[in-house]
Amino acid sequence: NAGVMQNPRHLVRRRGQEARLRCSPMKGHSHVYWYRQLPEEGLKFMVYLQKENIIDESGMPKERFSAEFPKEGPSILRIQQVVRGDSAAYFCASSPQTGDYGYTFGSGTRLTVV
Amino acid sequence: GEDVEQSLFLSVREGDSSVINCTYTDSSSTYLYWYKQEPGAGLQLLTYIFSNMDMKQDQRLTVLLNKKDKHLSLRIADTQTGDSAIYFCAERSYGGSQGNLIFGKGTKLSVKP
Numbered sequence: 274n275a276g277v278m279q280n281p282r283h284l285v286r287r288r289g290q291e292a293r294l295r296c297s298p299m300k301g302h303s304h305v306y307w308y309r310q311l312p313e314e315g316l317k318f319m320v321y322l323q324k325e326n327i328i329d330e331s332g333m334p335k336e337r338f339s340a341e342f343p344k345e346g347p348s349i350l351r352i353q354q355v356v357r358g359d360s361a362a363y364f365c366a367s368s369p370q371t372g373d374y375g376y377t378f379g380s381g382t383r384l385t386v387v
Numbered sequence: 388g389e390d391v392e393q394s395l396f397l398s399v400r401e402g403d404s405s406v407i408n409c410t411y412t413d414s415s416s417t418y419l420y421w422y423k424q425e426p427g428a429g430l431q432l433l434t435y436i437f438s439n440m441d442m443k444q445d446q447r448l449t450v451l452l453n454k455k456d457k458h459l460s461l462r463i464a465d466t467q468t469g470d471s472a473i474y475f476c477a478e479r480s481y482g483g484s485q486g487n488l489i490f491g492k493g494t495k496l497s498v499k500p
Contacts, residue, residue: 277429306486315391315475315490316430329484364429368486375420376486380429 275300277367277379278347285385286355294350294382298367305348306376307340310362322348355386393476393491400499405463407494409476412457416478419452420488421461424473433461433474463496471498 278297286292298305304323308316321329322342333340337355342348352359362383366376390412399405411419416438422430436443436450436459443450449462463470473493480489 279429304486308490313492315492316477316488317490318487321484321486329487331484331487366430366486375432375435376488377432378422378430 277302277365277377279363279365279379279382281382282380283383283385285387287387288356289354292352292355292359292384294352294363294365294384295347296350296365296367296379297347298365299377302367302369302377304368305342306366306368307348307350308364308366308378310364310381312361316364319350352384355384357386360384360386391476391478391489391491393474393494395492396495396497398497398499399466401466401468403466405466405470405496405498407461407463407474407476407496409459409461409491410457411459411476411478411489413478413480413489414454414457416480418479419450419459420475420477420479421448421450422475422477422490424475424493426472430475466496466498468498468500471496 280295306321307319310316318332320333320340337353339351362381364378364381366378368376392410420435421433423433424430447464451460473495475493476491477488
């Protein structure tokens, strides 16, 4: 049973380009969460999605960032017109439909904006 | 707002016990978690405790919760070099949505042979 799969592991983008980060939840998990980790910081919640629905996007920057979790396929975190301050590790977690007992995290995508 | 505080560094000798401390501000926290992060890796859930519990033990790990002082600790018995990592404390507040965890900045545990 594969865990939470994120790709790519490392992503380098020039300022102004778009970054697309993918997350496939664990089998049987229908809830996905995205977090951002800046250097030397803890993780900050960004968004919580279920299939085709955004449940809580209170941690998402108002501009340039969007997330989706389509009926088929992985969840996507999209960052348009990246800036140097977007350089961070982006982690995805998933959980089953019910239960609040812990969240399984992927290995993250490390985004570097040059 | 909610905040989770941890000391940044802890150094212990192999075989000793490690105690990593965490304080939080939200008295309505429902679940409290400990995660381990090794270099370049994701977060591994170590254990969690529900806010109506005082203690939870799982093999070498013991979690103690003092709700009055809003203090959470993680004790690792017989610490090994493989325990060297960053340990994050996190809380889920009652008012937060599922999965909206508040993380501390992490405690870097160094285990000396």
